Amino acid sequence: MEIPPFPKPESLEAAFALQKALAQRVVLAGSLEGVRRIAALDASHKRGKPLVAVAVLYHLERGPLSVGLGVVPEAALFPYIPGLLSFREAPAYLEALRALPEAPEALLVDGQGIAHPRGLGIAGHLGVHLDLPSLGVAKSLLYGRPEAPLPQEAGSAVRLLSPDGRPLGYAYRSRAGVKPLYVSPGHRVGVEEALAFARALPTRFRLPEPLRLAHLEAGKALRALD
Template sequence: MEFPPFPKPENLEAALALQRALAQKVVLEGSLEGVRRIAALDASHKKGKPLVAVALLYHLKKGPLAVGLGVVPEEALFPYIPGFLSFREAPAYLQALSALPEPPEALLVDGQGIAHPRGLGIASHLGVHLDLPSIGVAKHLLYGRLEAPLPQEQGSAVRILSPEGRPLGYAYRSRQGVKPLYISPGHRVGLEEALAFVKGLPTRFRLPEPLRLAHLEAGRALLRTP
C-alpha cells in the first residue's frame, strides 16, 4: 500500500500553521458500525536509538492479523515538543501502515484526537491525512478538563471539556480502579460513537486489547533495533 507523504515542516511556526489549517478539515461525525478491520498504532523510542512504530492490523472477530513496522532514525525526527507529536511519529506510522497486507478501515491511535490545544492531535492528523476514521486513546490528558470527578467503577466515563466548555471527548475507566484513558475522536467519527467503539473493544487490562498488543510489539521491536 502507498500513502501520501507526510509533510515535514521547516520550523515550529510552519508546523503550527499546518495544524491550524488541517484542524479545519476534521469531521466530528460518523459511526464505526460495521467496521471490522482496524489498525492499532503505537510507537516506542529511546534516546540514541531510532523511533519504532507499529501498526497492528486487528480484526474485531478474528483478533490480530498482521504487524507492520516503521523505523525513523533519531537524527531525522522532528524535535519532541508537546502538542506537536504527530510531526515526530506520523512518518514512522505511515511506514508501518504501508507494510500491512491490506488497508484498515479505521485507526486506533495511542495519542490525542481533538483533545489538543489546536484540535489536531496525532489521531486527528493521521485521520485527515489518510481520510480514515480515527480515534485517539491517550494515557494522559493533554488539554481540557473533566466535567466532573471520574468514578472508580469499570466503564464509567466523564466528558472532557475545553476551557470554553466545548466537549472534546471522554475520560474513561476501562477497568475497576485503574488510571483512566482519555478518548477523543480523531476524524470522521462522533464523540459518543468514539467512546462506544472503545468500550466495545476487548479489554483485559487498562488498554483495549488491540492497542495493548501494539504497545507490546513496539517495545519488542525497539529492543531488536540497533
C-alpha cells in the same frame, strides 16, 4: 495501502500553520458501527535510538492479523515539542501502515484526537492525512478537564471539556480501579461514537487489546535495536 507523502515542515511556524489548517478539515461526525478491521498504532523511542512505530492490523472478531513496522532514525526526527508530536511520529506510523498487507477501515491511535490545544492530536493528524476514521486513546491527559470525578467502576466515563466548555471526548475507566484513559475522536467519528467504539473493544487489562498488542510490539521492536 496507498499513502500520500507526509510533508515535513521546515520551521515551527510552518508546523503550527499546517496543524491549524488540518484541524479545520477534521470531521466530527460519523459512526464506527460495522467496522471490523482496524489498525492499532503505538510508537516507542529511546534517546540515541531510532523511533519505532507499530501498526497491528486487528480484526474485531478474529483478533490480530498482521504487524507492520516503521523505523525513523533519530537524526531525521522532527524536534520533540509538546503539541507537535504528530510531526515527529507520523512518518514512522505511515511506514508501518504501508507494511500491512491490507488497508484498515479505521485507526486506533495511542495518543490524542481533538483533545489537543489546537484540535489536532496524532489521531486527528493521521485521520485527516489518510482520510480514514480515527480515534485517540491516550494514557495521559493533554488538554481539557473532566467535568466531574470519574467513578471507579469499569466502563464509567465523564466528558472532557475544553476551557470554553466544548466537548472534546471522555475520561474513561476501562477496568475497575485502573487509571483512566482519555478517548477523543480524531476524524470522521463523533464524540459519542468514539466512546461507544472504545467501550466495545476487547479489554483484558487497562488498554484495549488492540492497543495493548501494539504497545508490546513497539517495545519489542525497540529492544531489538539494542
